[in-house]
Amino acid sequence: MPIFVQTDDFDASTELAKLRSGNPAIGAIVSFVGLVRDLNDGLDIHAMELEHYPGMTEKALEQIVQQAHARWHLLDALVIHRVGSLKPLDQIVLVAVASAHRGEAFAACEFVMDYLKTQAPFWKKEQTPQGARWVDARETDDKALDKWK
Numbered sequence: 001m002p003i004f005v006q007t008d009d010f011d012a013s014t015e016l017a018k019l020r021s022g023n024p025a026i027g028a029i030v031s032f033v034g035l036v037r038d039l040n041d042g043l044d045i046h047a048m049e050l051e052h053y054p055g056m057t058e059k060a061l062e063q064i065v066q067q068a069h070a071r072w073h074l075l076d077a078l079v080i081h082r083v084g085s086l087k088p089l090d091q092i093v094l095v096a097v098a099s100a101h102r103g104e105a106f107a108a109c110e111f112v113m114d115y116l117k118t119q120a121p122f123w124k125k126e127q128t129p130q131g132a133r134w135v136d137a138r139e140t141d142d143k144a145l146d147k148w149k
Contacts, residue, residue: 003061007084019078026075030105031096038088047127050083057121064115072104117141
C-alpha cells in the first residue's frame with residue numbers, strides 16, 4: 001500500500017508496472033490520473049499551488065486506502081499525490097487499485113478518489129487573471145462521498 005506525497009511528477013506506466021510486479025493473483029488494475037485544468041468556475045487558471053500538512057496528509061491517505069481494503073478484497077493499492085506549484089495539464093494525483101476482478105478494482109478506485117477529494121488535508125490555491133483564490137470543497141464531491149455511507 002504505497003502512499004506518496006511529493007513534488008516530483010510520476011510516470012503512471014512505471015508505477016502500474018511496479019504495482020503488478022510479482023503478484024500473479026492480480027487480474028485487474030484500475031487507475032485514475034487527475035490533471036490540472038486550465039479553467040475552473042469560469043476563470044482561466046494559470047497555475048495551482050497545493051499545500052499539505054506533512055505526516056497528517058499521508059496518514060489520512062493511508063486510512064482511506066485501509067477503508068477500501070476493508071470493503072473489498074484488494075491485492076494492493078497505490079496513491080501518489082503531488083504538492084507544490086503545478087501548471088495546467090500537470091498530473092496531480094494517481095490512484096491505482098489492484099484486485100483479482102475488475103468490479104472490486106473499479107469500485108475501490110472510485111471510493112478512494114471520492115474520499116481523497118473530501119477527506120484528505122490538501123489546500124489548493126489557483127492563480128487566475130483576477131489574482132489568487134483558494135479552492136473550496138465542491139458540493140458534487142460531498143454528494144459523491146454520500147453514496148459510500
